[in-house]
Amino acid sequence: MPATDAPEGGMAGGPLISIIVPCYNEAANVAPLVAMLESVMAGRRWEVIFVDDNSPDGTTETICAQARRKSYVRGICRIGRRGLSSAVIEGVLSSSAQVVAVMDGDLQHDESRLIALIDAVAAGTCDIAVGSRHVEGGSNAGLANAWRHALSDSGIWLAQRFLPVRLTDPMSGFFALRRDTFVAIAPHLSGAGFKILLDLLLSSRKPLTVREIDCGFKPRVAGESKLDAVVMLQFAALLVEKVSRGLVPLRFVAFCAVGLAGIVANLGVMHLVWLCGVHFSTAQAIGTIAAMVVNFSLDNNFTYRDRRLHGRRCVWGLVLFMLVCSVGALADVGVAHLMYAQSYRVNEASLAGAVLAVVWNYAMSSTIVWRTR
Incomplete structure (x- = not known):
């Protein structure tokens, strides 16, 4: 009997398939997705595990309403933690099934291709089966506009430069693999950002x-897309971390990128104020303060997105x-002055000072400003 089939006579037993659905603000899509899965997964021992990042739109309550009536619906509500990749990791580790599949909660993945993904893994023809929009029969027509097409295509091109396997759609969030394969890789995962498939392949x-399975990508009906420039920056930082084999953490890469933006803000504001007739020292001080505010805002919404500060904590965090x-x-x-006094060159001394400052700012920001609760 295939591992994914239900036993004869409806014998009770745990699920053999877990479908992991990370979600945020997807309340309107929960019930329709469950209904779709019920149709597709008929005759199988399965469950769906929604992992919700404490959505303010009532997603968790909607999941609970479904779970009270259906034993194959489970939910995990995460408080104080954010991010698709880490949500998938928690969902998979909470499962006892032999095969796990991952799909988005926005109804854009073609659920009719789920069985093909699961069967490819259960049959042992591959370690991981990926729903691809870019093989014959696939489609990415559901991407909302040219900007999102460009973001997706750019990410695919960049990822393919580093992947150890050939893959037409490394940006896919629709895939299946055996749970024991996932668990073996889990200790090496970054868990940051939105591209868990890429994290798995590189880790x-x-x-x-x-094995790639053709699939369509349907237009979103409810809710808002999470694909934006910030997601792509996290994606690029993930590549740097994995290529460096963890020597350069993803969050540190992001912190440095934000620091460069702060330098631009510092110079821009300083020159603008100086041109208005303000003394250079005062203009430099204003530019420095502006850079700190810009850096804090970007770090709060990008580098430490999963620990984002709000309200009074945000004001105190800025201080x-x-x-x-x-x-x-x-x-x-x-x-810099100390090294210059010891006969180091100006550039060497300046670089040493800058590196120390970046490492200090990163370490203190991670442990004091955006500390985990």
């Missing part, structure tokens, strides 16, 4: 055999961040 200690950066700036100047 595996041995190349995974991949702490500015204090941390002020100490970093003093350390930068002090180390």
